[in-house]
Amino acid sequence: MEADALVRGWLASLRNERRLSVHTLRAYGATLDRFLAHLNVAHGRPADLALLESLTAADYRGFLAARRTEGLANISAARELSALRSFAAHVRERHGATLTGLDGIASPKVKKSLPRPIAPADARALAETTGEFHDEPWIQARDTAVLLLLYGSGLRIGEALALTGAILPLRETLTILGKGRKERTIVLLPPVRAAIERYARLCPYPASKDAPLFRGAKGGALAGGVLRATLRKARVALGLPESATPHALRHSFASHLLARGADLRTIQELLGHASLGSTQIYTSIDSARLLDVYKSAHPRG
Incomplete structure (x- = not known):
């Protein structure tokens, strides 16, 4: 054969x-x-x-x-x-x-790098500033809504762009089809719901159940590359590092929840991780942040 x-x-x-x-x-x-x-x-x-x-x-x-x-x-x-x-x-x-x-054949050793979260204020500023690089108000609202969804609900960019008009009208929670077609429930915070609803009102294309919720300028499905390109401009304008990507907003969602006392099992469910081991990396992020604070503040650091 x-x-x-x-x-x-x-x-x-x-x-x-x-x-x-x-x-x-x-x-x-x-x-x-x-x-x-x-x-x-x-x-x-x-x-x-x-x-x-x-x-x-x-x-x-x-x-x-x-x-x-x-x-x-x-x-x-x-x-x-x-x-x-x-x-x-x-x-x-x-x-x-x-x-x-x-x-x-042995696999080469790979140093596991920690995701680099964005500060809460920077995450919000990134979402809002990205929209400002467009002239059309509905496209401005679209980019802000997508990025707030990534940060506010921990979605992967592919999951957000796969949403259809069927999710409207919005409720406090939303069922997402993630990796491996595994379903999970996410929470839509009031600012996230408001941003999506504003976009839906301004979008010139009808929000039908079978059509993409987030549309490109010509009415087709919004491509992730388009969003990333605009975000890069906003990142430069805000003076944020190259690590401030759409996926970094998902990391920020998880690390900020952990810092506020959320347990790993809950974060695992919200992120849609198949195993707890994938989620435990965020404990390292939080420890690394505490170590940085200690070294910069302690007189013998």
């Missing part, structure tokens, strides 16, 4: 069964495209199931070494290996073939 067909089947299973995001599928597909192209050059023929089964650890190391010459960092190398291991597991499960060469 040709390797290209195996890859197509694997990606289909990730999309239909595991429901991975479009971004993850694109990244995984690109990794396998590069890997198969490398094998074609190294072995002088297109890869098939028999060739994949014959690969040794040296073959995989050769691929990673080639990628390193292209400037691949540890975190990216770890992602490439994750894709290859996922593919190998699929081949074993669906076709009974074992790709043993991967067994001798």
